[in-house]
Amino acid sequence: MIVSSVKLSTAKGKKLPAPKQIDVQGINTRYYEAGAGEPIVFIYGGNFGSSDSASSAQVWSLNFLPLSERFKVIAFDKIGQGFTDNPVRNEDYTMASVVRHAAAFIEAMKLPPVHLVGHSRGGYACTRLALEYPHLVRSLTIVSSGTLSPRVSTNEVALSNSPYPAYSRESARWIYEGYSFDPKVVTEEWIDNVMEVLNLPKYRVGVQKMVDEGAGGRYFTPELATQKRETLGWIREGRLQRPTQIVWGQNDPTVIPEGCFDVFDLIAAHNRRTTLNIFNEAGHFSYREHPERFNALLAHFVQNAGV
Numbered sequence: 141m142i143v144s145s146v147k148l149s150t151a152k153g154k155k156l157p158a159p160k161q162i163d164v165q166g167i168n169t170r171y172y173e174a175g176a177g178e179p180i181v182f183i184y185g186g187n188f189g190s191s192d193s194a195s196s197a198q199v200w201s202l203n204f205l206p207l208s209e210r211f212k213v214i215a216f217d218k219i220g221q222g223f224t225d226n227p228v229r230n231e232d233y234t235m236a237s238v239v240r241h242a243a244a245f246i247e248a249m250k251l252p253p254v255h256l257v258g259h260s261r262g263g264y265a266c267t268r269l270a271l272e273y274p275h276l277v278r279s280l281t282i283v284s285s286g287t288l289s290p291r292v293s294t295n296e297v298a299l300s301n302s303p304y305p306a307y308s309r310e311s312a313r314w315i316y317e318g319y320s321f322d323p324k325v326v327t328e329e330w331i332d333n334v335m336e337v338l339n340l341p342k343y344r345v346g347v348q349k350m351v352d353e354g355a356g357g358r359y360f361t362p363e364l365a366t367q368k369r370e371t372l373g374w375i376r377e378g379r380l381q382r383p384t385q386i387v388w389g390q391n392d393p394t395v396i397p398e399g400c401f402d403v404f405d406l407i408a409a410h411n412r413r414t415t416l417n418i419f420n421e422a423g424h425f426s427y428r429e430h431p432e433r434f435n436a437l438l439a440h441f442v443q444n445a446g447v
Contacts (some may be wrong), residue, residue: 148206148435156201159223164244170223171216171245172197175208178278178442179251182213183242185285187259187360188220188233189350191306194337196222199259199330202431203438210439211255216245218262220346222337233346233355233364239265243273253278255442260394260424264288268367270382271374277384279445280401281438284424286395287364290372290402293395294358307338319424321391330428378410383445385415387437389422389429415441 159170182203186195197215207213217224219241220233227233242265246254255278259267263285270277286293299318304311312334317323337343350356372379384407388400400416408414419426419439427434 146315148209148432148439154205156198156204159197160243161247164241164248165221166228167225167241169216169225169241169245169248170197171214171249171443172204173212173214174204175210176396177211177213179212179214179254180207180214180438180442181251181254181256182245183218183256183258183262183266184215185258185262186221187238187251187261188226188343188346189356189360191338191347191351192302192304192308192311194221194312194343195305196333198222198333199425199428201329202428203435206431206435207439211330211442214249214251214254214413216242216266219293221343223340224376226346230353230355231359233349234359235261235265235268236363236367238273239268242266243269243276243405246273246276251276255281255445257281257438258285259283260285261287263370264371267370267375267380271379274382277382279385279442280380280386281387281441283387284389284392284395284400285403285425286392286399287368288371288403289395289399290406291396291399298369299394309335312338316425318393321389321421321423321429325425347400348362354428372406375406375407380407380411382411383413383441384411385417385441387417387419387426387434389424389426390418390420391422392424394424413445 162169182200184195184199197217200215220226256266263282264287270280302311302314316326386404404416422429
């Protein structure tokens with residue numbers, strides 16, 4: 141793994157700036173913004189409809205402020221997640237809606253082509269965005285995305301059947317500790333942020349839509365399967381032509397390490413500006429388990445994306 145000589149501070153003891161709001165095609169969207177320079181846009185993982193975990197833009201807290209010392213950094217809540225409005229229709233509870241909203245957000249912010257950083261399902265969303273809206277993207281960083289990997293993800297097997305009640309702090313902690321190589325990285329602040337989202341009435345509506353009303357099985361899952369095949373086909377055709385780095389955790393319980401080589405081989409076959417980095421002793425959230433190393437790696441990549 142190449143480690144940059146870029147020196148960044150740590151996020152210890154620092155808080156994210158106050159969140160902002162922007163209307164994105166009728167969807168009230170919450171985001172964080174700091175710094176100046178080359179724009180980095182973070183897209184976290186997960187999806188609407190989970191009653192035991194709920195991610196939001198705050199999950200990037202260990203990366204946001206250190207990287208803002210050299211870059212303009214932006215992290216937003218995806219449609220239907222965090223504090224951003226839910227989709228209007230049941231049939232919009234799809235990954236395609238997530239991608240459209242992310243692209244519209246970048247356009248609404250009037251940003252130049254951005255450096256996209258996507259984790260897990262956010263990694264898939266970033267890749268799809270780079271393929272559909274290449275004019276919005278300067279570079280792409282894909283972090284532990286079993287959704288993008290052509291292999292079958294073990295996420296549902298590894299982290300199913302929580303022994304604790306839905307919407308409980310114990311269940312959320314069980315999930316995120318299960319994702320991590322070292323459970324100690326799951327801080328009280330992290331779980332506080334998760335619980336804040338889980339307790340939002342609008343988030344509970346999303347779970348009801350996905351589970352009780354069947355939007356997950358009727359729209360989300362089949363649409364994602366179809367678009368994933370299409371996305372991998374486009375990559376095989378060589379359509380992904382932006383500098384791309386892949387970051388994986390050696391000990392990720394949701395997708396085996398070989399999955400990152402599959403993703404690398406697919407992209408690198410037609411894109412010489414493709415790199416692969418594997419963090420040892422790291423689970424699904426390498427950017428939180430090893431934030432200083434991750435931040436230095438990302439800073440180096442962004443600074444050299446045009447080379």
